[in-house]
Amino acid sequence: MIKKTALNAARMKSKNYRRILDEIWVAPASRSELARRIGLTRAAVSVIVDSLLQRNILVEGDVINTKTRGRSSTELHWNKDAFYSVGISLQRNKITVGLTDFCGNLLAVSEINLYTYAAEDKEALLIRVEDIIENFIKHLKPSGEFLGIGISSPGPFDLQTGTILNPPNFEFLHNTPIVEILKERFNCKVIIENDANACALVELRYGTKAKYDSFLLLDINEGVGSGLILNGKLNKGVMGHGNELGHVTIDMNGPKCQCGNYGCAELYSSIPNIVAQAKALDESLINWKTIVEFAYSGVPTALEILKREAEYIATMAVTAINILDIQAVVLTGQVAYNPELLISMIEEEINNRIFTRLSRTVKVLRSQISRNSQALLGSNLMIENYLEDLSNAVTFESES
Ligand SMILES: [Zn+2]
Incomplete structure (x- = not known):
């Protein structure tokens, strides 16, 4: 007792x-x-x-x-000078490497264009990443203790080893044991996290701050990534593979998805998929930017497509809201281009459909994080990890 x-x-x-x-x-x-x-x-x-x-x-x-x-x-x-960390953001077209202080201020950043590397150059590419990190630490001599290297990347990973497995459209880095490689070279802590999860954590700390502590982040580009923050913490699911709202079925009779499921939301709402639907309806709607701009000008076909996208997004969001009772939905990625009109359509749709619609409304917002914050996605993982370790250390000290 x-x-x-x-x-x-x-x-x-x-x-x-x-x-x-x-x-x-x-x-x-x-x-x-x-x-x-x-x-x-x-x-x-x-x-x-x-x-x-x-x-x-x-x-x-x-x-x-x-x-x-x-x-x-x-x-x-x-x-801010207590600690520093390195953040790596692996994206489909480039790799961003940055150095940040304990408050997430960017001290240095460097980008590598992946199109300049041929498929067989993977080793050279990883050496380039390592050299950038070494240069940052050696020449900038940041203050404080080094927390380690955080990596944000499209999943899935082998969570035991931190190996990138087979993310779609990311063949170049398939089966890369990146965590082990960097641990060996720098002898420090290295953490890898799914990019949408990393983005949700950055949104929590630097974007919505204390305003919302339970929200769904939807990162809609070539695919649909999602991150869930519940009571101020990233929801990881039982085995660390949760939060795939893009792979909930929105049409039971829909086509088979790469993930194994049928009629997934991603098959309709990802940018290439919604643009394909737009082109079929009106061939002048050639990309998402055009659809949005034409919708603002009142072009009926563009408005119809925007409404359709709002319904897809609302369908994913309502599923999450009815299960998890979250307060807000945050949009990021290409879909968040000039999004006010889309946001008003999604909000209307959600608030007409959620179980608790008579007693509350759910807010939809555009991400507050600038597109230049890619490196922060990685380095913030180290800051969060340090704070978690500190809480555990305090509990342990008090017990003993
Ligand atoms: Zn799927």
Whole structure:
């Protein structure tokens, strides 16, 4: 019984560490302000803050309210120089490698155009990636501790070894044990994550911040990727292969998909598929940008296609909302080109169809993350991993 109480106390302490860090991330605050926001005593907040200052994770900023009960009060911030990490984003046409500080600020970035590499040059390409990383670390001498290398990539992977298996349209890097290769070269922690999941985590930290802590991110390009954040955490599914909203059936009698299922949402809503439907209807609708622009000008065929895409997206979203009770849907990828009209159509469709429609509405938004943040998709994985490890360490310290 005593042991259980101690464990609960340790978990609570670890939870409060995260709450304090998250609160300061959303807006820098003093100890008293944190106590007020979180509902802890100032003394309890001070103990945690002192420990975070000692670990160099937080720094004290400007002095504020010097007259508050005779005590000076300083604003606390995340210490951007505490750590740095490398992010690699593997995309179908290019690889982005970047270096970021602990607050996700990009310190350096480099891009490799994949079209300049022939299929047999895989080894040369990986050496180029390694050289970029080495150059960053050697020449820029970033402050703080190195957290490691985070990779965002189209899946699937072998989760045990971090080997990229066989993502469609990604033959060049099929069966590449990239995690092992980089671990061996740099002797550091290396993490790989599905690109839509990595994107959802970046959206949570840098985009929607504290506004939504449960949302579905849909990344619609050549395929449909999706990431799910539930109560502030990335949903990984039981075996780490969850979140494939693009592969839920929206037509039971539809064609067979590469994934094995029939009539998957991706077969209708991915950009090439919706553009093919548009061309069949009106041959002037040659790409997604044209469809969107013509729809704004009131061209009926373009409006019809936009409405159709909104219905496909809403069908995926309603499935997720009815099961998981999430607050928002975030759109990213090519589909998010000038998306206000599409978003209003999706919102109307969703809010007419969800189970809880009489008591609430679900918001659809465009991703707040800039398209230049590719490297952050990877390096943010290391920041999230560090914060997770810190919470576990706090629980462990308290137990022993
Ligand atoms: Zn499928």
